Amino acid sequence: MSNQRLPTVKIRESKPFQCKFELRGTDASVANALRRVMIAEVPTIAIDLVEIEVNSSVLHDEFIAHRLGLIPLTSDRAMTMRSPRDCDACDGDGACDYCSVEIFLRAANRTGDRHILDVTSRDLISPDPSVQPVDFSPELDNQQEDKGITIVKLRPGQELRLRAIARKGTGKDHAKWSPAATVTFVQEPEIHINEEMMEKLSLEEKKELAKSCPTRTFGVDEDTGRFLVVDPEAYNYDDGVLKKCEDWDLPGLIEIRPKLDSFIFTVETTGAIKPHQLVLNALDILKQKLDDLRLPQRADTTTVLGVRS
Incomplete structure (x- = not known):
């Protein structure tokens, strides 16, 4: 087909909780x-049901259950895990090993002094090694230790015991199942500089023009006095430099147009899924959705042709 496109994805930067990649050709x-x-x-997998056995803390049961649901859990096997509503092993009750994971919490402050006990996500006990509270140690300095996400603080004599069931879900069902903290994309800018017009400006005017862009996209070489594009991807389409050209009555000195088929994504995750795996899973799901949209249309076309013949 003449209008067929072949999009490409290239990972630029990959960190434990963040990645950058390029999407081109679409x-x-x-x-x-x-x-x-x-x-x-x-x-992803998140706590969905909570059974409170003992709660003598200052927080209500519902408050604690809500906090537990928002704690990110490692969800590497979420794509292959059964959904509770589709599980035939437990008739949709969501209480079997195929579609759920039991997590326990046992915490009590037995000290006799005024010591306050912090109950955190590190106190959650999961028998499944693939479903554990997210460890944020890679984001901390080597001298720091991940103490977990605080759930509640217990005074001497207070206790918290509970059983929770973690299930598979998506962000459409509830935000606690969303693996993404932030997903943004920008169109890659295409910047053209009229060198003939630029040579007529003084060195101070070039510096002033470069400073008019707050993201430091442009710069000036002190030795040669040449106006340079330092970091084109830092440009955020604020039009500050273009307005400066208009104020100086120099239209066409700098032209900036977005590339309509090139995008730069920044993905930050909650830790439930690694950023690059989130991208790959999303591509698989998007491909499946497109296949579901395309295949029924083929069947309808075949039926119509059969009737007409």
Whole structure:
């Protein structure tokens, strides 16, 4: 097909909780669809049901249950895990090993002094090694230790015992299942400088023009006096430098246009899924959605042709 596109994805930077990648050879509709799938349709595992056995803390049961649900759990096997509503092993009750994981919490402050006990996500006990509270140690300095996400503080004599059930879900069901903290994309800018017009400006005018862009996209070489594009991807379409050209009555000195088929994504996750795996899972889900949209249309076409013949 003459209008067929072959999008490409290239990972630029990968960190424990953040990654950057390029998406080229497609348009904004596909880029936005990929972004929305990463936020709302990639499944993760989160605490969904909580049974409180003992709670003598200052927080109500519902408050603690809400906090537990928002604690990110490692969800590497969420894509292959059964959904509670589709599980035939437990008839949708969500209480079997195929679609749920039991997590326990046993904490009590037995000290006799005024010591306050912090109950954190590190106190959650999961028998499944693949479903554990997220460890944020890679984001901390070597001298720091991840103490976990605080759930409640217990005074001497207070106790908290509970049983929780973690299930598979997506961000469409509840925000606690969303693996993405932030997903943004920008169109890569295409910057053209009229060198003939630029040579007519003085060194001070070039510096002033470069400073008019708050993101430091432009700069001036002190030795040669040449106006340079230092970091084109830092440009955020604020139009500050273009307005400066208009104020000086120099239209066409700098032209900036977005590339309609090139996007730069920044993905930050909650830790439930690694950033690069989130991108790959989202691509698989988007591909499946497109296949589901395409295959029924083929069947309808075949039926119509059969009737006409």
